[in-house]
Amino acid sequence: MTERTNLSLEDYRWDAQGCCGCRGCIYVDYVFCEGAKNPFRCPSLIRYNFDVYTALGRGKVALRMLNKQGEFTDSTRDILYKCNLCGACDAGCKRNLDLDPLMVMETFRIWAIDNGHEPPEGLKKVTDTIAESENRYGAPHDKRADWLPADAKFSENPEMLYFVGCNSSYKNKAIAEATIGILEAANIGYALFPDEKCCGNPIYVSGALDAAIEQAQKNIDTLKASGADTIVTSCAECYKTWKVDYPKIMDKRTDEMGYKIIHITELAAEKIEDGTLKPSHEVPMTVTYHDSCNLARLSDNWIPWHGTRGRFGCTEPIKEYRRCDTGVYKQPRAILKSIPGLKFKEISRKKENALCCGAGGGVADAYPDFAQDTANDRLNEIADTGAEAVVSACPYCVDNLSEAVKDGGKSVKTYDITQILCEALTGKGGL
C-alpha cells in the first residue's frame, strides 16, 4: 500500500460520529416530497430495509472498525458494497447536519481494501478485467474506436477531446455516434481522446485506491501528452471520475487539475441557448428525465480539506463545503424542452432527490439482482409520469433501466439524451 495523506477513513470519523439519525440521508427533501409514495431516495434501504443499509448505519459500522470493536465479516462486506454510492444521502445530509456521509462510505471501502479485504466477486472481476484489457468488458483495447463512422469530421486543432468511455465504445455505440453528431452540428472542433483507457470508476468504487490512482494517471498523462486541456464526455460516470474522483484521489481541487471537463449536455445546452444548435426536427414523444447520479448530485467540483476541528466542530482552516447543489441538473431539461414535438414530464424524485437507476457504486457488477430491483422501482415511478420514454444522460443508467424493461416486459422506451438531441438536430438519431 502506498503511503497516503488523504482519503483515510479516520479523516471522516467526525462525519460518521456526527450522525444523529435524522434520516435526511434516506428521505427525499421534504419540500419535494409528493406524498405517501416514493418517500425514500436511498436504494439500499428500499431494498434491504434494515437501518444498517443506509449512511447512518454504515457510518456506525465504520466506527466499529476504526475503534477495533468488531470483525470485518462477509456480512460487513455486503453491507458496505450493497450501496450505490449514489450520493443521495450526501445531498440529504447537507440540509440538517452538513456532514459528508458519502465520503465515509467511499473511504470505508478504501479502508477495507487497505486492510486486506476483497471487494465482492462481481466487482473484483470487473476491476481485474480493466487491469488486463483497459476496459470493463474485456474487449480488445485496439477495437475501442471501432464504432467511429467513416465520415467523422475530426479537427486538426481540436477545441476538445471526446472521451467516449467503455460503454459507448463497446456497447451503446449509438451514443458515441450521436455525440459526435451533436459536436459536428455545433461546429465544434473535436478529436477522439487518444489511446483512451477506462476512466477507472469501477476501480475507485471498489476501494482499490492505489489501482485507481494508477488508472487515473494513465489517462491524465495521455491528456497532457496530447496538449489539449478540455475533454467532453457523453458518459456521466467518466465525467464525474475526471471531474471529481481524479482530483479527489490526487488530493487537489478540480480547478487545479490543469484540464477542463465538460459533459455533452452542458455543451449542448449552452449551444442551444446561444442559437448555435437549433433542434428543428420534431421528436413526437412524451418523455421524462432520469438524473444520473454521476452527472447531477455527485459532480460538484472536488475541494480537499485537511485541518482540525475546534469548539462545536468548527473547522480550522474553514472548510469549503460541497453540498451537491452545483451539478448538471438544468441543462438536460433545457435540452429536452427545446426539442419540437417533445413533451417533457418531470418525475417525482428528481435532481438531487433522484433515485439511482440501481447500477452505481459497483452494484450492477456485484449484486445484479439488487440493481434490477432498484431499476424496477424507478420504472414504476417513470410509469407514474405517463411518459412513453425515459431519457438519461448516462449509458449505464440507460443500460440498467433497459435491462429491467426487457426482463419485466415493460413498454417504456429508454434513450440516452444524445440520441434524442441528435434526432432533433439531424433527423438521424437512430431512435
Add this chain to the structure above:
Amino acid sequence: MISKEIYKELEEIVGPDNISQDRDVCQAYVMGGDRAWHNTDAKALSTIPEIVLLPGSTEEVQKIVKVACKHKITYTPSSTFWFPTASPSNEDALLLDLKRMKHFEIDAKNMNATVGPGINFGQLQAEAMNNGLYTMVPGGGSQVGVIANTLIWGYSPLTYRTGLANRRIMGAEWILPDGEIVQIGSLASGEDGFWGEGIGPDLRGILRGSIGWHGSMGIVTKMTVKLFPFHEEKLVPVGTTPWTFFLFPEERMKWYNFTCPDKKTMVDFMYDIGHCEIGAANTRVPISWRYMARARDKEKFHEIWMEDREQKRKEVAETAILRVMLIGYTSRKQLQYEEKVLMQIAENHGCEHRRTRQVDGSWMQSCDAVTMWWLTGANMSVTGQLDSLDCSVKMGEKFADLKEKYTPPLMDDHHDPGWFQLNDFGHNGYLEFMNYAEPYETEENVEKILDYYAIAGPKIVIDAGALSFFNQAISPASLDGPNYGPNFHLYAKKVKDAFDPEGLANPPGILDRIDTVIDRIPVLKAKKDW
C-alpha cells in the same frame, strides 16, 4: 441470549429477510454509543438489541409481542427512530423496526388519514395538501413517524390552528403489552377511524397524556389522524438542497414580521392576535435564528455569534421580533381582512412591519429546520413548558438563568429566553427553549448536560409550578410525580402494571427511565435530594 429456537419462532413470523441478529445490523439501532446525542439519556441507557425484526403487518407485530410475552423477552418498537426511547435499554431485547408498515389512505371528505408507523409527516402533509387539506409538521422534523409523534408529542407553530396532538387522534389499532388488540374511537364501532371519542370513557386517556408511553404500553400499528381545511392554491417547491423552499401563493398565504418596542408589547400583540381569532401561526423569533439564516456554514455562525458578546447580549435582551403567518383558508378576501386586522393591532402596539420573503422551508411540509442543527451537529435538545403565553415568557427567563450555569458545555446564547408561540387559537402558549451543546462527548460533558435536563431543569419547572412539555418524559418520575396531579406516576404505574405485569414493553419504561439513569451515574445520584 435469545435461544435459536426462539429466533426460529420469530423468523417464521416475519420471514428470513426481515429478521437479523447480525452485529452490524443490530448496532445501527443503538441510540447511544457512537450516535450524536440529541437526548443525553440515551448515552446512559441505550444498548444493542439482540434481534432486529421488520414486521410488515399488525398481525406480525401481534405475533411477535405474544412470542415475547411467552418467553418473557423485552421488546422496543421503533418507527423512524428519533427519540432515545426507540432504542432498547436492556440486554437481550427485540427491536421492532416498523418502517415496512407503510399503510396510507386518506379520506379527504371527512378530513382524516389513516397511516401505518412507516409514514412520516412529510408524506402526510404532502398528501393532505394534494387534497386541499393540511396538518402540522412537528419541530422534530418531517421525518418523524406520524404515529410515534402523535403519541408522544405533536407540536409545531401550526398547532395554533391544528390543535394539540391529543385531539388529532381519531382512531388507533393498538396492540397492548399482552398482545391483545384494542380498537380506539369509531373503529370500536366497526366504522372507519373517523372519530376518536370512545364509547363512554375515552381510552385515548390511556393512550397518551401530556406525554406518551414511548412504547412501554404496547404498539400502535395504525392510526387515523385528523386533517384540516387548507386552500386550493399550490405552494410551489423550488431550489436545490439544502436551499429548498416553497413559494407561497401570496394572495392566500403570507408571512409578516414585526419589530416590537419590547418583549412585553410583543406578548400583548400576540394575545391580541388570538383574541381577534386571526392567523395561522405566530411565534417569537430569537435573534439567533437570523444569524443562522445569514450564515452559510456553522463556522460563520459561530464567528459572528461570538463577536462582541456584550453587544449580542444587549441585542438579545432588547430585540423583540414577532413572526406571523396568515392564511386565507376561506378566500383571498379572508387574507385581506386578517391583514387589515393584524396591521391595526400592530399599529395599536407601535410595532413596525418589516419585509420578509414569502417562502417557507421549515414550517409547512419540510420541518427539518435547515441550518438549525448545523451549529453543533445535532447536539441539541430543548426544554420548555405548556400553559399560557405569559407563563411561557416567564419560564423562558428562568431557563435562561439556569442555562448560564451549564454554559459550557451548553452553547452561550446570550441569555436568550427561547421561542414561544400561541397554541390552540390563543388559548394556551408554548415555550421551546433550545439548548445547543458542545459535541465532544467527555464524560463530564455528558453528566453535566444530564444534570441540566434530568435534575436542574425539572426542579425549576416544579418550583415555578409550571408544566414541563415533553421533558416530563426525561424528568425523573420520582421527582415530578409527587408534584403533579399529585402522584400522576403512581396512577400511570397501576395501569402499566395491569397490562404489562412483567415489564416487557420497552423497559425501563417512561415512568422509570430517568430515575434509572440517575441511579446509574454516581454524580447524578449524589444530587438526588428528593
Add this chain to the structure above:
Amino acid sequence: MSLKEDLIKIVGDSGVSDSQDDIAPLIKGQSLEPTQMPGVKVSVKSSDEVGKIIQLANDQKTPVTLSSSGDHSRGITPCEDGILLDLSNMKNIEEPDNRNRKVKVEAGVTWAEVGAVLKKDNLMINNPFLPRANSSVLTSILERDPMLNAQFEFGERIMSLEMFWPTGELFRTGSASSIKYPDSLASGCYPYGPGPLDPMRLLECAQGTMGVCTWTNIKTELLPEIDKAFLIPFDKLEDLVNALYAIQLKKLGKECVVLNSQNLATVLENPGIKSSMPPWSILIVLPGGRLFPEEKIAYEEEALNEVRASQFSSSKLLEEIPGAGSTDILPSLLRNPWPAEKTYWKDQPKGACQDLFFIAKLEKTPAFVDAVMKAADSNGYNPDDIGVYIQPIDFASGTHVEFNIFYDEENADEKAAAEKVYTAAIEETLKLKAHYTRPYGKVMSKMIYDNASGYAGMLKKIKSIFDPNSVMKPGALCF
C-alpha cells in the same frame, strides 16, 4: 354509625336527606329509562367535602351517583340505594381570565349563570343546542354535548380540571396539576396529562363512573357584537350534506346547525308553521370579528355565496325563516339556553322526549335518517313527528346525529310505541355502524357495549384499576 350520620359529619345536617321527596327532583329523568332510587342525598359545597364522601363510600362499599343540576334529560340511571352526591350547590364562578380566555366554574354552575357573567365582557362559552337553563355547564361539556360552533379551533373547551378519583384522592389535570396551583406560574390553560395518562378523557362521557369532577377551567370566546344569519333550505338531505361539506371546508360561520321541519318548528315554538318549513334547513351564523366586524361578515358572506353558486345553486341563502320572521333571531336563539320560564322545547310537542344520538360521518346521515324513520313507521310511530338535529363537528369531519322521539308520558300506547322505536332505531343504526359515544341508560348501554366487546373489555379493566371497590355508579356502563 349509619351512612347518613357519617355524611352529616362531613356536610352538616342540612346537606343530607334520605327523604324521597328531596331525592326525586334530582333523579327525574326525561326519558324512557326507568328511574331507580338512591338511599341518601348529600349536597356538597366544596371539593374537600366531595373527597371525604368518596372516601367514605369506599370505606362502606356504597355506590355513588352524581347529580350536578338535576337535569338528566339524557336519561339518568341512578344506583338503587347508595349515595346521590348533589353538586348543584357548587356554584362558584371565578373572575374570568380574559387574557387567556377562560373561566373557572364549579360543577353546579348552569348555562344561564355563566352566560350572564360572561356577557358583561362580550364573551361566551360555546354552547350546545338549546340546553336547559339549569343544566350544568361542566356536566354538559364533560359529557360531550356537541357545541354549535363547528370550527375545530373552538373545541376541546375544558382547559384543565379538578377531580377526585373513585378512591377519593384529589387530582388536577394539565397545567393545573402542579401541587402549587393556583399559586403557580401556570394558570391551567393546558388540558392534558400530567404524564402519560389523560384523566380528563377518562372522565368524559363516563356518566360519573370514573370519578368526580369538581371544577373546570373552560375556554371563553368572543361574543360577536354583530352577526348575519341565514337559513338554507333543502328538500333532500343528500343535497344538504353536500352543501354542508362544502361550507365547512371553507371554514364558514360559527354556529351551524341542521334541523328538520319538526324540530325547526318546535324550537320556534310554532308547530303550525311546520308544513311551510323546508324539510331540511341549515342554520348558519356568520359572526363579526373583534375588529372590523362588518368586513369579516362581508368576506364570509361573499364566500358563502360563491360556495352556494358552485355547490348548491338550487338552494337560497334565506334571511327570512318561512313563517317566522327574520333570521336575525338566530344568533341569540342559538347562543343561549332555553329560557327557564318556558316549557323546555323538547317537552313542548308531547310533554316528554327520548333522545337517540350518536356520531356518524356526515355523508351517512341520510342512511341513518332513513333507517330511523323506517323503524318509526314499522313500530306505529309517525316518522314525520320525529325531530332530527344534525350537528357538524370539527368542520363536519364528524356529525352528531340526534333523533328526538316525542311522546306523551301519560299515554301508555304512545309511550310503548316510542320505546319500540327507540330500541329498533338503536338496532338499525348499529347495523349501519353508528358510533354511540354516549350510551345512556341500561338498555342502550348493553346493546352498544355488546357490539364493541374489545373496547368494553379494556374499559372494564381500567375501571377495576381506578375504582377497585366499584363505588362510582356501578352497572351504569359495561361495568
